[in-house]
Amino acid sequence: MSAEDVLFDMLHAEIVSYMVSKESETEDEDLSVLEHLGYSCGWRLIERITKELSRYKEELEILKFICTDFWSCVYKKQVDNLRTNHQGVYVLQDNEFRFFSKLSNGTQYLKAAPKYATFTCGLIRGALENFGIASIVTVEINTMPSCKFHINVQQSS
Amino acid sequence: MSIHNIYIFDRMGTLLYYMDWNRQKNSGMSKEEEAKLMYGMLFSIKSFVAKISPHDPKRGFLCYKTNKYALHYYESLTGIKFVLNTNTSVKNVRDLLQQLYKDIYVEYVVKNTECEMGQPIVSELFKVKLDQFIKQQVKTLQ
Numbered sequence: 001m002s003a004e005d006v007l008f009d010m011l012h013a014e015i016v017s018y019m020v021s022k023e024s025e026t027e028d029e030d031l032s033v034l035e036h037l038g039y040s041c042g043w044r045l046i047e048r049i050t051k052e053l054s055r056y057k058e059e060l061e062i063l064k065f066i067c068t069d070f071w072s073c074v075y076k077k078q079v080d081n082l083r084t085n086h087q088g089v090y091v092l093q094d095n096e097f098r099f100f101s102k103l104s105n106g107t108q109y110l111k112a113a114p115k116y117a118t119f120t121c122g123l124i125r126g127a128l129e130n131f132g133i134a135s136i137v138t139v140e141i142n143t144m145p146s147c148k149f150h151i152n153v154q155q156s157s
Numbered sequence: 158m159s160i161h162n163i164y165i166f167d168r169m170g171t172l173l174y175y176m177d178w179n180r181q182k183n184s185g186m187s188k189e190e191e192a193k194l195m196y197g198m199l200f201s202i203k204s205f206v207a208k209i210s211p212h213d214p215k216r217g218f219l220c221y222k223t224n225k226y227a228l229h230y231y232e233s234l235t236g237i238k239f240v241l242n243t244n245t246s247v248k249n250v251r252d253l254l255q256q257l258y259k260d261i262y263v264e265y266v267v268k269n270t271e272c273e274m275g276q277p278i279v280s281e282l283f284k285v286k287l288d289q290f291i292k293q294q295v296k297t298l299q
Contacts, residue, residue: 024169105285
């Protein structure tokens with residue numbers, strides 16, 4: 001792992017602990033601020049990494065792009081598994097999620113885990129938003145370091 | 158070769174971690190007390206070695222040996238101290254300790270933000286990785 005990756009990891013961890021203090025009573029609000037940080041990062045990032053790509057049309061293709069190019073840009077690896085019900089629900093599974101890989105390989109720290117995935121939820125939502133896809137992204141963690149992101153696309157009717 | 162046990166201390170002398178593999182004889186006191194005694198002895202040896210040295214001591218205290226076991230000491234620049242007890246015939250323990258510091262301690266303690274600095278290590282992952290690392294070393298050095 002290069003020095004700049006470590007810097008990103010450390011900065012991310014500090015932002016998380018700054019945003020979500022342990023005794024905080026407003027944890028939901030804190031998390032939503034953190035999610036918004038991710039949202040604007042994702043929104044801007046997608047602008048930068050798609051500048052040389054042709055326009056995507058299909059929703060699925062865009063999701064595939066998120067799983068491959070976008071994920072390797074941020075996390076230096078691809079998403080391990082992408083599943084969909086073809087009705088606007090997608091599940092992205094990363095079996096070795098970067099922010100969990102040093103934390104635990106079981107259920108220790110499970111209570112603290114969601115706050116380390118919130119930024120990424122925002123990142124995905126922001127990226128999709130800039131493609132014109134409004135969505136809700138939630139996270140499911142059972143056994144670390146694996147992590148599942150549920151994407152619920154809001155139908156624009 | 159056999160590795161008996163390891164102590165990890167921080168700069169202030171707090172016992173961060175203790176683990177043993179094959180230790181046949183117990184000291185007959187609590188872990189905390191034993192750790193205090195161990196740290197006190199290391200502290201004394203360190204200053205003794207520095208004072209008595211005829212030249213600039215450079216790396217200072219490295220290890221001591223009895224007829225039954227050898228104690229190896231490695232201190233990082235930040236003052237984290239690794240103490241490893243092995244049998245007397247083991248070589249290159251310094252490299253092993255340096256690698257342990259770099260690959261296990263830094264990776265799974267420093268980079269784990271749920272681990273508070275200066276507090277005993279409770280991470281399960283660290284425990285697993287340390288155990289794996291030592292067992293692998295024992296295997297390769299045999």
